[in-house]
Amino acid sequence: MKNITDIAKIAGVSKSTVSRYLNNGSVSNKTKQKLDKIIEENDYQPNQFARSLRAQSTNMIGAIIPRMNSHAVDETIKGVKKVCDNLNYRLLLNYTNLHSELEIDALETFNRSKVDGVIFMATEITDKHLEVINKMNVPVVIIGQEHPQLNCVIHDDYQAGYMVGKLIGQKSYKKVKYFGVTETDIAVGVKRKNGLCDGLKAFEIEPVISETSFHYKEALKDVSSDLENARDYDVIIGATDSIALAVHKFTFDYEDKLQQPLIVGFGGDPVTEIVTPAINTVEYHFVEAGEIAMSKLQRSIKNQQKDDISVVDVTCAFKL
Amino acid sequence: MKNITDIAKIAGVSKSTVSRYLNNGSVSNKTKQKLDKIIEENDYQPNQFARSLRAQSTNMIGAIIPRMNSHAVDETIKGVKKVCDNLNYRLLLNYTNLHSELEIDALETFNRSKVDGVIFMATEITDKHLEVINKMNVPVVIIGQEHPQLNCVIHDDYQAGYMVGKLIGQKSYKKVKYFGVTETDIAVGVKRKNGLCDGLKAFEIEPVISETSFHYKEALKDVSSDLENARDYDVIIGATDSIALAVHKFTFDYEDKLQQPLIVGFGGDPVTEIVTPAINTVEYHFVEAGEIAMSKLQRSIKNQQKDDISVVDVTCAFKL
């Protein structure tokens, strides 16, 4: 592999001339053409590490994602990538498979790698997360959870829950079941649930609440044992689309086809419309969230200061 | 951000001592303890770029993935990551959203970034791909497509198709429909189809073949218009699980519930068992493929030479 000095020698110029050719331009037409050819022939590529070392910046953004096979993650990263492309940042993904320690590890790695900024799709922010993030000398933007000391983009989960609650109340459904998730996840476990309860409360409905897992398979177990002895719900709501799908899977086999409950989920996962009858799901604007997050990050990189939390609206595309 | 010289100054030693402390060891107990403390206090992290520049190697593996929200990609990367963790490589993902130019771009970027090796999940290998890969001075392993000049890991798509064909023939189904994909995708578009046809041929069955898209939505359109006037198939096979799901979606609404066709897909996507009735799908061993690919890459990095194509078996977990 050739370096800038090799190229300079071949061209019979100094390496600063080659460097100028590569960056600003300011070289004579003659040497320009000579270099065009030589660099092409030797397919020379400047060493990115030497560049970064020198420039003290890498033009890279690191993104930490909890998992891959997820509509939410996919869409969010689409948004992030779009802005990255515009701003000429390289996007690197680090995937933690929902492991909290791997998140910490990834944060430290990106910090050490001196990426220009980090996008962190969080499911939970522990004290350890906070400690590591505060020590970092690279700006971080969190997507999906909020924390007063950090730079965050969140979805309006309370509103999402509230909208569903109101829609259900208006249609005068009576018996409502909710499968929620752990309260360590503030966004989904707490706010979404509270929104729903408040929305229902206006109609004097109190849902029956259980807690289950984000994972379809585990949710299916919980849902099955839970609903086995109580099949008279008008509406069953899953805190996520995965959970709603588990509910669908179980209730689909109810003997009495006519009395199947209405099923509602959150997240706008396209799988919800593959099943029949399609599941009603609240649309989250993940792409937009990704774009906003990356723009925020860009500002942090320039200004070094955090701004307020950004809240992305949700939309309820369905009518009950 | 402090560097090794700062730390050395604070400790009152030379930077070579600090470097030794960080790497081999060979320092006195006294200075060791001193450095323990100082490095902790200043949370000093060695600059990765300077290290790589010096070492001429990055300990990083770049992976190029076509999309994120996919069971196949998710599982494959799990396998790759597992081996990476064992070998102490960092894994970087670059996601191309199924854009061929972005793949080329990603290959060049990783080459310039001097990662130690590249894992490339390909849907297609064009001349342009070949040209770029051949110019690279970093080993590349392809997953999912084969090419005589390249280092590849593939699934046994012919066998997968053949197994399905034989199972169908044995059950004496008669009218068989197959929704395939473009033949530019050798693995899925050609081999899977040929396997199926050969498997069926043994039973003198000739399937009716159409071509459609990998994407669920587009497949649904094609499937709908195709099946609208021909609802008397015993078996309908989709070249991928997405296509099979589209078939399910359409045929589920057939008025005559009793005469619903059997549906078969390929890929083992968990979504196929969420729908009811569950779709029969051929299991692909993506995690294993990822592991094999990464092991191959590791060998290439050490030896600089390519070995034979690795073929990963498929399994047919269902009986018809």
Next chain:
DNA sequence: TTGTACGCGTTATCAC
């Protein structure tokens, strides 16, 4: 327009 000299942060070599 072109070339010289230096520094980015790290590690390896070789004296001491």
Next chain:
DNA sequence: GTGATAACGCGTACAA
């Protein structure tokens, strides 16, 4: 066990 020094590849004042 420790410290000075060169080298990794590049960009950029500064001088020519």
